[in-house]
Amino acid sequence: MRPFAYTAARTLGQAVEALADGGPGTKVLAGGTTLYDLMKLRIENPPAVIDISRVSELTRIDTSGAELVIGAGARMADVAEHPVVRRDYPALSESLWRAASQQLRNMATVGGNLLQRTRCSYFRGGSAFPCNKREPGSGCSAIDGIDRHHALFGGSQSCIATYPGDWAVALLAFDAKLDVVGPKTRRTIALADLHVEPGSTPQREHTLAADEIIVRIRVPKTAAGRGSTYLKIRDRESYAFALTSAAVGLTIGRRGVIEQSRIALGGVATRPWRVPAAEQSLIGEQLTEATARRAGEVAFAGAKAGHHNGFRIELGIRTVTEALMIARTRATR
Amino acid sequence: MPTRRNFLRGAGAATALVGVETVGSPLTAAALAGDETLRQPYARRVDARDKVRGAVQYGADHVPARLTHAVPVVATIGKGRVVEFDTTAAEAVPGVRLVLTRIPPGELRSAPFIMAGGFAVQGYQPMTSDRVAYRGQMIALVVADTLVAATEAAALVTARYETEPFAVTLDADGTETLLQATVIPRFPDTVMGDADAAYATSPVKLDATYDGPPQHAMPIELLASTVEWQGENLIVRESTQNANAVRHGVAYELGISADRVEVISPSAGGAFGQKNSFQMHLGPLALAARRVGRPVKLVVPRTQTFHAGSFRPASRQRIRLGADRSGRMLAAIHEIDAQTSRHDLFPMQYTELTGRMYDIPDFRGRHQLVRTDAQTPGYMRAPFEHIAAFALESSVDELAYKLGKDPVALRLANDAPTTDPISGHPFTSRHLAECLRRGADRFGWVDRRPGVGSMRAKDGTLIGWGVAVGAYKAATAPATAVLRAESLGRRRCRVTITVDGHEMGQGIRTAITNLITGNLGVATEDVVVVVGDTRGVPPQHSTAGSWGTATALPAIDAAMGKLREQLGLRPSGPIDLPAAMSGRAPVELQARTKAPGQPDDVWDRVAAGGAAGAGPEYPAFTSMSYIAHFVEVRIEPRIRRIRVPRVVSVADCGRVASPVTAVSQVRGGVIWGIGATLREGGEVDPRFGGFLSASLEDYALPVNADIGDIDVSLIDKPDPLLNSVGVKSLGEVSMVGVAPAIANAVWHATGRRVRRLPIRIEDVI
Numbered sequence A: 001m002r003p004f005a006y007t008a009a010r011t012l013g014q015a016v017e018a019l020a021d022g023g024p025g026t027k028v029l030a031g032g033t034t035l036y037d038l039m040k041l042r043i044e045n046p047p048a049v050i051d052i053s054r055v056s057e058l059t060r061i062d063t064s065g066a067e068l069v070i071g072a073g074a075r076m077a078d079v080a081e082h083p084v085v086r087r088d089y090p091a092l093s094e095s096l097w098r099a100a101s102q103q104l105r106n107m108a109t110v111g112g113n114l115l116q117r118t119r120c121s122y123f124r125g126g127s128a129f130p131c132n133k134r135e136p137g138s139g140c141s142a143i144d145g146i147d148r149h150h151a152l153f154g155g156s157q158s159c160i161a162t163y164p165g166d167w168a169v170a171l172l173a174f175d176a177k178l179d180v181v182g183p184k185t186r187r188t189i190a191l192a193d194l195h196v197e198p199g200s201t202p203q204r205e206h207t208l209a210a211d212e213i214i215v216r217i218r219v220p221k222t223a224a225g226r227g228s229t230y231l232k233i234r235d236r237e238s239y240a241f242a243l244t245s246a247a248v249g250l251t252i253g254r255r256g257v258i259e260q261s262r263i264a265l266g267g268v269a270t271r272p273w274r275v276p277a278a279e280q281s282l283i284g285e286q287l288t289e290a291t292a293r294r295a296g297e298v299a300f301a302g303a304k305a306g307h308h309n310g311f312r313i314e315l316g317i318r319t320v321t322e323a324l325m326i327a328r329t330r331a332t333r
Numbered sequence B: 001m002p003t004r005r006n007f008l009r010g011a012g013a014a015t016a017l018v019g020v021e022t023v024g025s026p027l028t029a030a031a032l033a034g035d036e037t038l039r040q041p042y043a044r045r046v047d048a049r050d051k052v053r054g055a056v057q058y059g060a061d062h063v064p065a066r067l068t069h070a071v072p073v074v075a076t077i078g079k080g081r082v083v084e085f086d087t088t089a090a091e092a093v094p095g096v097r098l099v100l101t102r103i104p105p106g107e108l109r110s111a112p113f114i115m116a117g118g119f120a121v122q123g124y125q126p127m128t129s130d131r132v133a134y135r136g137q138m139i140a141l142v143v144a145d146t147l148v149a150a151t152e153a154a155a156l157v158t159a160r161y162e163t164e165p166f167a168v169t170l171d172a173d174g175t176e177t178l179l180q181a182t183v184i185p186r187f188p189d190t191v192m193g194d195a196d197a198a199y200a201t202s203p204v205k206l207d208a209t210y211d212g213p214p215q216h217a218m219p220i221e222l223l224a225s226t227v228e229w230q231g232e233n234l235i236v237r238e239s240t241q242n243a244n245a246v247r248h249g250v251a252y253e254l255g256i257s258a259d260r261v262e263v264i265s266p267s268a269g270g271a272f273g274q275k276n277s278f279q280m281h282l283g284p285l286a287l288a289a290r291r292v293g294r295p296v297k298l299v300v301p302r303t304q305t306f307h308a309g310s311f312r313p314a315s316r317q318r319i320r321l322g323a324d325r326s327g328r329m330l331a332a333i334h335e336i337d338a339q340t341s342r343h344d345l346f347p348m349q350y351t352e353l354t355g356r357m358y359d360i361p362d363f364r365g366r367h368q369l370v371r372t373d374a375q376t377p378g379y380m381r382a383p384f385e386h387i388a389a390f391a392l393e394s395s396v397d398e399l400a401y402k403l404g405k406d407p408v409a410l411r412l413a414n415d416a417p418t419t420d421p422i423s424g425h426p427f428t429s430r431h432l433a434e435c436l437r438r439g440a441d442r443f444g445w446v447d448r449r450p451g452v453g454s455m456r457a458k459d460g461t462l463i464g465w466g467v468a469v470g471a472y473k474a475a476t477a478p479a480t481a482v483l484r485a486e487s488l489g490r491r492r493c494r495v496t497i498t499v500d501g502h503e504m505g506q507g508i509r510t511a512i513t514n515l516i517t518g519n520l521g522v523a524t525e526d527v528v529v530v531v532g533d534t535r536g537v538p539p540q541h542s543t544a545g546s547w548g549t550a551t552a553l554p555a556i557d558a559a560m561g562k563l564r565e566q567l568g569l570r571p572s573g574p575i576d577l578p579a580a581m582s583g584r585a586p587v588e589l590q591a592r593t594k595a596p597g598q599p600d601d602v603w604d605r606v607a608a609g610g611a612a613g614a615g616p617e618y619p620a621f622t623s624m625s626y627i628a629h630f631v632e633v634r635i636e637p638r639i640r641r642i643r644v645p646r647v648v649s650v651a652d653c654g655r656v657a658s659p660v661t662a663v664s665q666v667r668g669g670v671i672w673g674i675g676a677t678l679r680e681g682g683e684v685d686p687r688f689g690g691f692l693s694a695s696l697e698d699y700a701l702p703v704n705a706d707i708g709d710i711d712v713s714l715i716d717k718p719d720p721l722l723n724s725v726g727v728k729s730l731g732e733v734s735m736v737g738v739a740p741a742i743a744n745a746v747w748h749a750t751g752r753r754v755r756r757l758p759i760r761i762e763d764v765i
Ligand SMILES: Cc1cc2nc3c(=O)[nH]c(=O)nc-3n(C[C@H](O)[C@H](O)[C@H](O)COP(=O)(O)OP(=O)(O)OC[C@H]3O[C@@H](n4cnc5c(N)ncnc54)[C@H](O)[C@@H]3O)c2cc1C
Pocket: A027, A028, A029, A030, A031, A032, A033, A034, A035, A036, A037, A052, A072, A073, A076, A098, A099, A100, A101, A104, A107, A108, A109, A110, A111, A112, A113, A114, A115, A116, A164, A165, A166, A167, A212, A213, A214, A215, A239, A240, A241, A242
């Protein structure tokens, strides 16, 4: 382990200040489940970390207003188990509950979660494997390699790494926003604008400035939240990243007509992937096996398969179909 | 508390489950055997309390004074040589004491491969030359005062390489294929009759090829050693199943007498064959300890284990099966290509199972070894049988379908109840038919509808029921037991047994304790069992090949016989040892036993550190254990995830020496079988060599939520011939046949005959 400086902030102000003063490469430390892991793999090498896990104003969860307001420092487990989140946004709760393991969820924060990095084996496997994300310009080992888990959407000639998280996918489906603060900035960005596709700079994964901290996540309340689910398909029942996943939400009006629909895909793209055309295909329709399947097909229309991941197109279509069928039972309840 | 079944239901895994009854916490073999009535109360796991309290000592638990820590540096190329090291940055890390790179000639020599008459997991010692034989090979070793410093410094060692072409997969250019019978004459191919002619004229023929991936044993406890020089003597604390090979291997490498080495290994946290011999880190570690003049501990990091540990080799099997129209099997031809390394020939024995599973008169086996640039493969739980059964038992299922026969009935009709088709000698005992019948009964097989896709749950979930059988040799090794009886007053007597054996969690201490309490009438808490320690009784020959119980128990039985004789007690039947010993001086005596027919010079062989397991063929008979597995799979109508909500397994392992740990062995074997069939597969990227899936994230093992009900039942009929206590083998047979039972169930549910493991969602979607 390389030596690094450690500062524990008590207030948000202290954290912002310490981050700005820390110099280039200084990183925020929340639960540490991603950051320490990547430091051990020598992928992240911050000279200093600013621990925000004791900043109590970051951990608040407020469900009283027109938005769910979730502090970036809230633990995944606490948000997953929150009764209002479970009732009004089963998709959000499930996306957390189906991620990682209970031990990790007890440590990890919902803010840190958004900034987790790809699980690409070549990225994590060390310097022997060329990887543009880890070492810009070195090449991409995955493109002609074992790409069973790699992206079907949003890849480039430089990188096809999947964004692995679940929570951001569910947030994306429900138009979440982030309040962000830096030494001179205080801004709100749409979650949709947080993650970026790799393009020719796969090392750049999001639009936060190095000195900005995510303070809270806000999710507008909508009836589609109640009629929602997060369905995650993986190589085993638990404790694995998604092969495919879908966050969906529906509101169904009189005579079973779909009024609102939300569909975002996880595990299949270089960033959380919303599919407006698939959402649109359902509006004004009844939800049947056929319309659900069609929405899945629309969602995966532009998918680009590599060598070993083609099966995830059909699997993804079925995942969307199944998720919509689950959401229907909740939406019409 | 939700039960596991409810939990699975909650996760959407299983809809309505057919009534199953699971054996809970059995206290008597009678409860397990159902029809067998045994009087004896059996101990639960004798070390359970220590385990949950964290009191059990494993290889890395010992912390001697002035301890230092070692971390290996591994090669990042597929093959070639190291031209130059740069260790400056590593040496500058505070706390670093030594960066050991290439070891000069004369300081360390390579211990020979265990299967070439030696001691080692492979016959190639890294670091004694500039060679890089495979990606992930150790090329340097860093020793520092703290693990953190050693880890940091190891990451800073850089090497400049010269690369060479390599081949890791069976089909790659540059592999070399060898006929095993030619290159290792003591492992000839099994041939009975004229299988090619009999197959050619068989009215019904099946011909299919099955692929098995490389698989890695991943015991929870990592490979770990702590070494300490005490003057000229070396103390090794290591988790192993073979203290004898560790002792002789390290002595050989260092060029010192084995008498100067002691190996202490009271418990291993899982071994599964990976810890069955001398490991290649130990020589350099002992050397490093001598150089730094301090004890050194090395725990091989998990990711390095994928290249440091032996593994189940990739394999391709072609099976041809001929039968008549009534379903009688007439001929089988079983041809196997499996991976070995460049530096060793790892002998295969796939046909040991296929040649005697059924009564097939004409049989021909052929093993080919494919040399690849990897570490040497090895014995991973049911090393050949697991994957051989996948091929054979899938074919038998296909035969059943082809003829419209019930798969259980077809197997019963081809049973070879009394005679081993390979040797022509009698089987010591074979209750396979009873395993099948009892299993079918417990599973509710009569309710099975044979049509493919014919069984569905209300929600459209496809239900598949599959069956398969397995067998595994009942092997035996030589053992020495030292028994000491010491009176603790009128009602208590302490019995201390020191015997060849290793505790890897399988329960050898519990089995030994049961034997002693039952025979001598002493209390469980007064039995002390010492295993895995060369300071007790040497040699501490390996505990592998499922021979542990059948090896240790007969030696102890013999010692107890001597004790009875010495004390003037009746030779058999209940006795009261505490009363007999009351007021007497302690008694200590020794007995030793070996496998039936083993020559006397076997004692010299084990004394020299050699391997001396025998079986399944003995001079006058053949001895095997058997199992039948019945599996239900459920496959969702849309997504098609494959789930295994229940398994019924019935095993014939001879006498059950310890019901609690025996049932646990079978359950563990079934769980591993589920993992090995549906999850585990080593990935190789041919451009880079080595194994790409070198972490527990990329190499998927099952989690608790993947496992449903496992109903275990044991026949528990003592074997009349193999040894005085009637035990055969159990640890490995438990896993054999799980893979084909699942594959056959997948076929029954979906009509997909998957011939490559692991079977994943993409195979059935
Ligand atoms: C074995 C394993 C399995 C996992 N499985 C899953 C899974 O199935 N699904 C899934 O979604 N996730 C999974 N994860 C990822 C896990 O959810 C993330 O590691 C976790 O959510 C990160 O949160 P943290 O608080 O620990 O973040 P940290 O590790 O503390 O930080 C992560 C990153 O975010 C930055 N950061 C943290 N907080 C803030 C903030 N408030 N403002 C700005 N930057 C910040 C840090 O600087 C760092 O770059 C898994 C992780 C592990 C180790």
